[in-house]
Amino acid sequence: MTGYALLPQLFTATEVERLRDVVERVHAEVVSAAEAGETELTVWPDGHRLERIDGTTIHWEPDAPGKAVRSLSPVAHLAPEFEALWSEERLTRPMTAMLGAAEVGPFVAKLNFKRAGVGSEFAWHQDFPYWYCCAGDAAYDIATAIVMLDDNTVANGALTLVPGSQARGPARRDPREPTGLLVDPRTVDEDAAVTIEAPAGSVLMFPGLMVHRSAPNRTATDRRSLLYCFQPAGRPQLSALTYDAERLADLP
16 A cells, blocks of 8 residues: 555646745745744754744755745645635545545645755655654644645655555654654665656645655756645644654654
8 A cells, every 4th residue: 555645737727826826925925024023933953943923934944045945834824825725625535535534624734845956855754753742643643735836856856755654653763863853764665765746736645654755956946835734623733732852752
């Protein structure tokens, strides 16, 4: 069982173009607010800088010249077009089947950027350890739908995942990595890995235990994605939870 689902061109070219416009408007508004106002700064043990402003957190690219945004989270409250995707049946119907839930609800929505030439890699990881530090055992029931707003290719850092890895549960984490959230690369079966190339408008869905990574974007065009993390309906969203790093001790 691969554990993931790729739904090619689920959204039309017109819908994708509209979402791209909203993404760039939200990006400009959040960055402008951060530059003009007082932010709450967090520096992770690996040196990554996060700034909280207007109910969202900017994760800056760690090594890019100037200031380039790596991700924004959460984002659904920043635009009605984003909020509407939580109830979009093209997402909720297959996600209900993936989670085996009677009904799904929101956990968190994110905006990921791999800007042209500066979009950085993301090493082998599972989403699960971070979710677990916030939600405990409820993290087992969280899965992500990635709405691709640009063509995803090997050259621009399309997601690479290891089919079936989710069935093996929490992976051994890299003891050399300071956040404690990345998978030990020595345990990854890279021969089994698959890079998901797909056109804009496609959606990739996978559970939080899926081992995956993404390469840098070294092309001249952006790769932007909306990520909607779903869970069984009625559970608290990420914004209502507190990150507790001590929970990592429960994991391999």
